[in-house]
Amino acid sequence: MMLLECKNLCKDFDGKKVLKNINLSIGRGKIVGILGKNGMGKTTLIKLINDLLTPTSGEVLINGKKPGVESKKAISFLPERTYLDKGMTINEVLKFFVEFYDNFNLERAYKLLEDLSLDKEQKIIKMSKGMQEKLQLVLVMSRDADLYILDEPLGGVDPATRDYILDTILSNFREGASIIITTHLIADIERILDEVVFIDKGEIALVSSADELRDKTKLSIDEEFRRLFKC
Amino acid sequence: MEFVFENDRPIYIQIVEYLRIEIISGSFKMGEKIPSVRDLSTIVKVNPNTMQKALLELEREGLIYTERTNGKFVTNDKSLIEKVKEEIIKEKLDTFFNDMKKIGITDEEIKKYLEKEKR
Structure with missing residues (x-):
């Protein structure tokens, strides 16, 4: 059974077709990049998978089932914008996550936070933007989920933070789990991808193994993307 | 380990080339156990599936071999x-x-x- 399946998925906003007939299957143990320019439907697709939007037609299946309580257990989601209460300290946030998610692995979270040498009594609002991004990633990757969905995890971070994020993704990539990463910063992330999905104007333009695409085009994923979708 | 890769060629092929040099230069000695797929992929910063594919290729060439339950080793075939x-x-x-x-x-x-x- 596929971990994630989208079947003829469509989403309209006020009669405007934002996603058109998306068919996509993602198996276990893969890191998949959903790549597209801004405004092409990446985040809409992610929201549909996370049950934050309802499809206009078609369906999403997670472990063969429609989104619901079980899919929310199976998916650990890092949204583009923060949802944490910035008045909370790190310890308070951790407590919140432990209570909220059965599969939150506190031990792993402690270990990851130790690497960041963060004071756990510190309030989130006092932390730098880069640190807040790292904290969010730690929280998301500390859940024992089947599917991790990271929406633009590299948006606006410096190169050192970017390396930290890539390392954290790789070192917490558990056997049997899969990771979906959406981004328009392809060059930064392409070396860790198994599969790439190009989205353009609400449609899937290409699905390929990353190495096969490089072999076929003799270009990097980033170059091939730019070639296809030149403005 | 330093691994700078070119984006326009399959990464697994570049890892194969890189590990071949590590072996023939003696950085990885004959008969030595090589790090796990997970450790290697973290060191080189690539997807473990890509690393796995590269190791399979080296195994096919005979440069490394798998000892069941023990891990992967560099060949002893000088x-x-x-x-x-x-x-x-x-x-x-x-x-x-x-x-x-x-x-x-x-x-x-x-x-x-x-x-x-x-x-």
């Missing part, structure tokens, strides 16, 4: 390592001679330059 080493040297020299030919340098001149630039 003649195989020598053979691979020669192939790589030949390949690199071919590229070199072709480049020199393009510039229009004769074999005699190449010798002169090699002598001059000797380290």
Whole structure:
């Protein structure tokens, strides 16, 4: 059974077709990049998978089932914008996550936070933007989920933070789990991808193994993307 | 370990090439246990699936072998390592001679330059 399946998925906003007939299957143990320019439907697709939007037609299946309580257990989601209460300290946030998610692995979270040498009594609002991004990633990757969905995890971070994020993704990539990463910063992330999905104007333009695409085009994923979708 | 890769060629092929050099140069010694797929992929910063594919290729070539439950090891076959080493040297020299030919340098001149630039 596929971990994630989208079947003829469509989403309209006020009669405007934002996603058109998306068919996509993602198996276990893969890191998949959903790549597209801004405004092409990446985040809409992610929201549909996370049950934050309802499809206009078609369906999403997670472990063969429609989104619901079980899919929310199976998916650990890092949204583009923060949802944490910035008045909370790190310890308070951790407590919140432990209570909220059965599969939150506190031990792993402690270990990851130790690497960041963060004071756990510190309030989130006092932390730098880069640190807040790292904290969010730690929280998301500390859940024992089947599917991790990271929406633009590299948006606006410096190169050192970017390396930290890539390392954290790789070192917490558990056997049997899969990771979906959406981004328009392809060059930064392409070396860790198994599969790439190009989205353009609400449609899937290409699905390929990353190495096969490089072999076929003799270009990097980033170059091939730019070639296809030149403005 | 330093691994800088080019984006326009399959990454697993580049990892194969890189690990071959590690083996023939003796960085990975004969019979030595190599790090796990997970550790290697974290060190080199690539997807574990890509690393797995590269190791399978090296295994197919005979440069590494799997001991069940124990992990993967560098071959003890010295003649195989020598053979691979020669192939790589030949390949690199071919590229070199072709480049020199393009510039229009004769074999005699190449010798002169090699002598001059000797380290």
